[in-house]
Amino acid sequence: MDLSKSIDFLLENAGPVIQYRLRKEILHNLSKIDEEGLLERIYQTLHFKLIQSYIKPNGYIGSGMHSWDNWRGTVLHETPLQDGEAAARLLSYYAIPKDHPFVSNYVAAMRDEDVLRHEFSYIPPEISRFENRFEGINNGNGLMALIYTMQAMMGYGDDTSEVRWFQQICLKGFRRVLEVDSLDEILKTRKSKNKYNYPYIEADEYFPDSYTLAMLAYTQSWRTAETIQMLADSLNHINAIMKPDTNMHVKIGSNYYGPGFALNRPIRAFKPDVIDTITYRRTLTEIAMLGVGERVGVIRESAANIENAIDTDGILRMRFDLPHNKRYSPKSIEYPTAYVDVRLEPDYKKKGAIDCDLTFWAVQFLTLVKGSS
Numbered sequence: 001m002d003l004s005k006s007i008d009f010l011l012e013n014a015g016p017v018i019q020y021r022l023r024k025e026i027l028h029n030l031s032k033i034d035e036e037g038l039l040e041r042i043y044q045t046l047h048f049k050l051i052q053s054y055i056k057p058n059g060y061i062g063s064g065m066h067s068w069d070n071w072r073g074t075v076l077h078e079t080p081l082q083d084g085e086a087a088a089r090l091l092s093y094y095a096i097p098k099d100h101p102f103v104s105n106y107v108a109a110m111r112d113e114d115v116l117r118h119e120f121s122y123i124p125p126e127i128s129r130f131e132n133r134f135e136g137i138n139n140g141n142g143l144m145a146l147i148y149t150m151q152a153m154m155g156y157g158d159d160t161s162e163v164r165w166f167q168q169i170c171l172k173g174f175r176r177v178l179e180v181d182s183l184d185e186i187l188k189t190r191k192s193k194n195k196y197n198y199p200y201i202e203a204d205e206y207f208p209d210s211y212t213l214a215m216l217a218y219t220q221s222w223r224t225a226e227t228i229q230m231l232a233d234s235l236n237h238i239n240a241i242m243k244p245d246t247n248m249h250v251k252i253g254s255n256y257y258g259p260g261f262a263l264n265r266p267i268r269a270f271k272p273d274v275i276d277t278i279t280y281r282r283t284l285t286e287i288a289m290l291g292v293g294e295r296v297g298v299i300r301e302s303a304a305n306i307e308n309a310i311d312t313d314g315i316l317r318m319r320f321d322l323p324h325n326k327r328y329s330p331k332s333i334e335y336p337t338a339y340v341d342v343r344l345e346p347d348y349k350k351k352g353a354i355d356c357d358l359t360f361w362a363v364q365f366l367t368l369v370k371g372s373s
Helices: 004-013 016-027 032-043 046-053 084-093 101-110 113-119 124-131 143-153 161-178 210-217 225-241 280-289 297-309 323-328 353-372
Strands: 200-202 249-252 255-257
Touching: 004 016, 004 353, 016 032, 016 353, 032 046, 046 084, 084 101, 084 143, 101 113, 101 143, 143 161, 143 210, 161 210, 161 225, 210 280, 225 297, 280 297, 280 353, 297 353
Parallel strands: 200 249
Antiparallel strands: 249 255
């Protein structure tokens, strides 16, 4: 695997976030002086400064987490980064050191029940959400599943018994998939005349989703040869039994919710001419982060397609001009919300910025896959 063309392109053209992550995580050639210099450039970016403006005295950043951006006509978030999840994602994607005060104080706030109770009391729905924060956690749909995952993404997913407990819940979801040959075995049907009678799972049913996947991707203490193989088998089983048109909800209390990116449909391999979902590359990256290497078919196929796509000049390009792709094009990404792929280049108006983002992803992905094979 020769990534020299891709790496040379990034070293010459990419912004500080990609330069920092490339040299620290992949090339491992970052001196202390260079690291401090690149971090200082990152700290001067617009989005990082926005986060700084949203920090509260108790350390919490913004309002809520994956929460309402307006309530009965009142605007609650002046930008998406004022939401706690988006703020955590940016700190993670920018690889801000875990001992940076923005990160460590934010995690401390997430681990203080009094702080959380206060932060989730600014509108009535959030009060109820906090009181029921553990409901749905077995399938990644409870508020605490989100809070634990954001801690892990910022580097604090292995250090307490509480977050390690959630790791085990996440593993149980993937093991549960291996126990069924069809989703029909765990789905129930609403006994209602409502036309939206989607099949559903109970709140305490174990099942994997994007948050339980991310929790495992960003943590280490669960890793054994046996559990990594189990995850590879589970992900292959998902692609063998799930149907593209699956509709599934989760019943929490008396309400039915569309689950947060549940892994209840086949995972598509990367192709440069098709953007499959709104979190297309992010899901593939997090699967690769599990250490499953090429044992997962969709990862093996994606790696082959990426290698072929960058073979000529080392640059990964995608067909954003095709009608289907316009809907999910990364050109529309500005903030790191739950609903988009990762963006590291701050200004997509800059020539080659999208190419840098995609090419760094290619280098990162192939390094993760080949390093685990």
